[in-house]
Amino acid sequence: MATVLKAAPRKESKGSTLTSIRKEGGIPAVVYGKEYGNLPIQIEAIDFIKTYRNEGKTGVFSLDIEGEKTDVMIYDIQYDMIKNQYIHIDFYAANMKVEMDADVPVNVVSEAQGVKDGGVLQQGVFELSVRALPKELPDSIDVDVESLEIGDSIFVKDLKSGARFEFNNDPDEMVVSIVPPTEEPEEEPAEEEEGDEPELVAGEEEEGGTENEEKTEE
Template identity: 40%
Template sequence: MSTVLSVKRREAGHRSTLTQLRKGGAIPAVIYGYKIDSTPISISAKEFKKYVQKNGRNGLLPIELDGERINVVVSEVQQCSLKDEVNHIDFLTINMSEELEVDVTVSIVGESVGVSKGGILMQPNLEMKIKVNPTEIPETIEVNITKLAIGESIIVADIRESVNFEIISEDDHTLVTITAPIVSAVEEIASSIEALD
């Protein structure tokens, strides 16, 4: 974690000021939380993007403000869907000795038996909330779907014992499910109608 991102204080300002910041290659942001008042800042868009590509967005992010190094996590990112640009970032300073609650992306691993037989993979929830030490925040939580057949699902309760941190999300929080192919469902209805004739 050698890279420290430098940030600058900025005037909490008008839309024109924020537009000017963005045009100059900076992202307006705010930093708040443990032992700090809410402070408007700006960060280099290029440096932030480079850091996220290398380290991911979930983990601990060391930043430097007024010569002081502060550990933060990204609390919220507002993105422009049209340009795929970051418009604003909320950074949350944290107490390194306390666990914190974060949303972590669920990534699917393996080829499902059900999908290989024509089933459709659905991922209704792309994230789950966990409670973890700041230095141990995982970039993603992997869920192996190899044995998942058509009509089966994996919920939080199924993986709770296999991870070494506390999952806050409810047991019935569905992570992945394999549904029957639509065509076969239509065929089943058609064949049952034919049987009635």
């Protein structure tokens, strides 16, 4: 059964109205698309979180606006880290028969042999642009680095694109690399400069003070 997220039209976009929606457990949102243009809506936060967990950012699901269902994808998410609250969601009404571009997160899988040997993994990109029909877009691009030794790299051209999607990035763009560990230079002990007098220890200071006192008394 396809995921369905219910929504309601939203007429006002005043700051006070948007704040009120959030306080009541909703999220202000908008739907973009040829059929809708730019349609303001609101959704329930709990329902959106469930949908987002199930479908991810590139998943296609059904948005139910007062009984009218449309296939959509999440286009943009605004989230307030301080308030731990979703601020606004943009949905894109996708044409299921037309290919589209989307940024898909890169997921590094396993631990590289080079890292076990002391190397450091450097990730060149955290997202890759892919082109596919909306329902063929992957949730993530898994990059297995287990066999990489120190000095090895994986480029976009090394990734096996799915049979139903292709990469838009430069084929020679580096995705991950295992580099040698950085060695910190050893600090040389500081040399004493000529002319510097050694510091007197407490005992020496006391003895010197006693001699001076005796000479004064004489």
